[in-house]
Amino acid sequence: MAAFLLTGAFAGWVLWPAPVSFAIDADRMYDELSPYREDAKVYLLEAASGVRNVLRKNEDVIERRDLIFKLALGALGTETVLWALSRKRSEARKRSVKRLLQRLSKRSPGRS
Numbered sequence: 001m002a003a004f005l006l007t008g009a010f011a012g013w014v015l016w017p018a019p020v021s022f023a024i025d026a027d028r029m030y031d032e033l034s035p036y037r038e039d040a041k042v043y044l045l046e047a048a049s050g051v052r053n054v055l056r057k058n059e060d061v062i063e064r065r066d067l068i069f070k071l072a073l074g075a076l077g078t079e080t081v082l083w084a085l086s087r088k089r090s091e092a093r094k095r096s097v098k099r100l101l102q103r104l105s106k107r108s109p110g111r112s
Contacts, residue, residue: 007075010068010071013072014069019061021057
């Protein structure tokens with residue numbers, strides 16, 4: 001049951017929307033870079049620095065999602081193995097109960 005709950009929790013985490021930027025807000029960029037318009041070098045360095053910072057934030061979000069996705073896969077694999085083992089045990093238990101009932105019915109033919 002714990003593996004099932006972990007699988008659900010990790011899957012929910014992976015599927016929850018994350019703040020990832022794939023576009024640049026031109027208005028915000030203009031406002032932030034306007035003080036540097038006179039010096040082209042500084043202007044370009046500030047622009048590149050801003051883009052790099054967004055890239056790093058995106059990488060952090062994606063790396064965390066990747067880790068949680070791997071944990072979700074591990075929990076799903078654990079859940080599957082545990083389910084298969086419990087099913088196998090259940091079938092073995094049914095067979096042993098059936099054999100026990102057959103032996104008991106052979107010992108006491110007058111009873112049913």
